[in-house]
Amino acid sequence: MSRGRGRPRKFDETEVRQAIMRCFWAKGYAATTLDDLAKATGLVRPSLYGAFGGKEDMFLAAMDDFAARTRAYLVGKVPADAPLDVVLRAVFSAMLDLYLTEDGGRGCLVFSTAGAEAPAHPQIREKLLEKLNQSDDQFRRLLERHAPSAAPQNLETAAGLAAAALHSMGLRARSGVARSTLEEFAESAANSIAALVDCAGARRTAD
Amino acid sequence: MSRGRGRPRKFDETEVRQAIMRCFWAKGYAATTLDDLAKATGLVRPSLYGAFGGKEDMFLAAMDDFAARTRAYLVGKVPADAPLDVVLRAVFSAMLDLYLTEDGGRGCLVFSTAGAEAPAHPQIREKLLEKLNQSDDQFRRLLERHAPSAAPQNLETAAGLAAAALHSMGLRARSGVARSTLEEFAESAANSIAALVDCAGARRTAD
DNA sequence: GTATTTTTATACCGAATCGCACAATAATAA
């Protein structure tokens, strides 16, 4: 499993990427310095630069790594066939576990920290937009699977609201809202959105 | 209208505060430098420091100023007695106008940029939490006024969802989502949330 | 063994960072 010719790396790439991700997660993009990253990874700055590029490159990779971790968190926690409200509660509950990691709420690296940099960093803005679309799509597919009889327009709306609830949960977690409060919010939001879908609550879809 | 003894200021305090607010709005807290603020306001750094304190003081003030601007944006745009869906659409539409200000979407200074700094800056985190609670409260009062017959538990949930929709709209606007897409999202969210309240869509409020 | 290649480690770069002395300035109070 050698990399070929030269001197071998003495670090594990995926471990270092996780450390970089945690660092950006804690402090956001702008407030994280290359020294922070060097200290967190145990590498010196030139090694970081050689392996992962500049600061912005590392943050973009961290956004992808966080999204991957998010997906990993959901695997096995979403029941295959269950009523929609049960499924939504499971998803929100798992995401809260992630957002309330360790010492105090950190929210979502992507949704709760990348927004600040969007206007000044087109690549970050672009990837944030991509992640937003993915969260919409994932909820839409989830709703399609668990409520196939619902009207497409209803599904679209409910998916958008579910994603919105998720974005808000990240922000609230990062601002220090208590876990119990967040769990209440998550449960009532899940119930309401599920009710929306198959009760056909939305009226006047296109006036 | 003199300030007493010494040399008079040659700047208008509220104008300068607005300039500071716009600056933080565009770049977020960490990426904004005192030189940016000095250039945007036309003041030199020592004058800024003397009048408004350090960078964090200025950002905290900017959060309040943005919240005040938000309230001002809503005045006169929310019909006094109208169906709930109409009122919610008016609120969301006004907020979208604010979030899509000028050159490209900037979202919300508070909800879309302050989250990144929360873990490292307790005062910012505290004020963000305060603004989050205020947005929940404002929606709760709005719903109480326009749907007095609804169950309190329903109102609480719907208010949280409305606030969540607002937080998400800020994030989406800042990430570059097109205005028309955002308007569709706002309209369908408003309709759904209104339907939730008086259709008593939510089931199993406390299991 | 010798050459080649890649990573590490030290040290450094110019620029930018926040904050603050310090003196000059412009008003009021006596």
Added chain:
DNA sequence: TTATTATTGTGCGATTCGGTATAAAAATAC
């Protein structure tokens, strides 16, 4: 006029910023 007070503008100052030049180190290829 003279003293007092507050603001302004210049400029420093120690630190930190992201990034890189350079050479030592550690592996493989020949």
